[in-house]
Amino acid sequence: MMQSASAFPLATWMVFSPQGLVFLAAALAITGVIVELIRRRYLRESYAMLWLAFAAVMIVLGLFPSLLFYLSDNVLHLYYLTTAGMICFLFLLAIILQYSVVLSRRADENRHMAQKMALLEERLERLEDSAAASDQKGKQP
Amino acid sequence: MTEGAIQTSAGPDHFRLLVIIPAYNEASAIAQTIRSLDSLPVAHDVLVVSDGSTDATSAIARQAGAVVLDLPCNMGVGAAMQAGYQYAFRHDYPAAIQFDGDGQHRADQVPALLAPVLADQADLVVGSRALAAIQQEDYRFSLDRRVGSRLLAGLLCVLLKRRITDPTSGFRASNRRAISFFSRHYPQAWLGDTVEAMVELGRHGYRIAEVPTRMAPRQGGRSAAGTIKGFMHTLRIIVAVLIDCIERKFDDEISRGEP
Numbered sequence: 001m002m003q004s005a006s007a008f009p010l011a012t013w014m015v016f017s018p019q020g021l022v023f024l025a026a027a028l029a030i031t032g033v034i035v036e037l038i039r040r041r042y043l044r045e046s047y048a049m050l051w052l053a054f055a056a057v058m059i060v061l062g063l064f065p066s067l068l069f070y071l072s073d074n075v076l077h078l079y080y081l082t083t084a085g086m087i088c089f090l091f092l093l094a095i096i097l098q099y100s101v102v103l104s105r106r107a108d109e110n111r112h113m114a115q116k117m118a119l120l121e122e123r124l125e126r127l128e129d130s131a132a133a134s135d136q137k138g139k140q141p
Numbered sequence: 142m143t144e145g146a147i148q149t150s151a152g153p154d155h156f157r158l159l160v161i162i163p164a165y166n167e168a169s170a171i172a173q174t175i176r177s178l179d180s181l182p183v184a185h186d187v188l189v190v191s192d193g194s195t196d197a198t199s200a201i202a203r204q205a206g207a208v209v210l211d212l213p214c215n216m217g218v219g220a221a222m223q224a225g226y227q228y229a230f231r232h233d234y235p236a237a238i239q240f241d242g243d244g245q246h247r248a249d250q251v252p253a254l255l256a257p258v259l260a261d262q263a264d265l266v267v268g269s270r271a272l273a274a275i276q277q278e279d280y281r282f283s284l285d286r287r288v289g290s291r292l293l294a295g296l297l298c299v300l301l302k303r304r305i306t307d308p309t310s311g312f313r314a315s316n317r318r319a320i321s322f323f324s325r326h327y328p329q330a331w332l333g334d335t336v337e338a339m340v341e342l343g344r345h346g347y348r349i350a351e352v353p354t355r356m357a358p359r360q361g362g363r364s365a366a367g368t369i370k371g372f373m374h375t376l377r378i379i380v381a382v383l384i385d386c387i388e389r390k391f392d393d394e395i396s397r398g399e400p
Binding site: 107110111114115117118119121122 | 190208209210211212213214216220223224227228231329
């Protein structure tokens, strides 16, 4: 490991091409939007986690494009754009899956609340009726 | 069918049946349905669960003497039925009947449906049209419904290891144990809830029985019409049932050790 680190010093990992700079700028912009949404409380922590992880990976790849090339050539044996697309795709998949889970839970919670509400409403009406009845009984004699 | 006296272990004085009618925009038929239940030879209350109806269903049902639960929005028949079972559980009813609001189910068939529950031979009793179809000429499944019903019945036979002839029948009776189960867990899939309810009960060790039942022909209303639509509907229920089978059993059932 040490050898490979000395063979590829940090500077060589950070070789920027024009496309790489565009990529980095996009990554920073996305991160900015996510952070701003969190700051304004439009995006809650539990949902922000995956987005932040996505932004972090984008920034790391933007700063060290060679990491993407290394990963593509030596680990995955894919074209580097395919690797980038795959990473994006996996993140989006994870985020959508999370939404499906959250949505299912929400549907359950909504149903429980609606049922509870209907049951309480029926009870309230019954109580009001009996209260009105006992009121009248009290007035009559 | 013994009309009149119905024997229960608790004695007729203590026994009170809840008839649950899920209704979605049934204003035209609901009053007649509720009135038809007056002839029941057993002490009972009628509960109409209006599933977010936008017509006068709730008002008419209340006027006809039923207790009404009003769901704030349309959530599907499964949610309505579950609300009914929650009411039954909360008010300690020993048994509940599930009854359609559109006039398809017949009050004179209730005693036969209730008998296995009262005799404690089953936790859930399903009224089967197919079992009665041999004697009955006035009710006929259309072809796609017959095929779909057969498919589902076959699947249930394998899963529950017992003969099921009419899995989509919504005419059913539950005892206290089944009421308790349904009040906590009731399947929510669109229209497949009757099938899934049987699967869920069966998986958790409850006893299911079928009795032959006659029904009036359906008077319009929502029905899975068309062969392809009917087939897709069946397929959807099959997938929902298979999903049920891979779901973990409910923890509260295991800790209760029920039934």
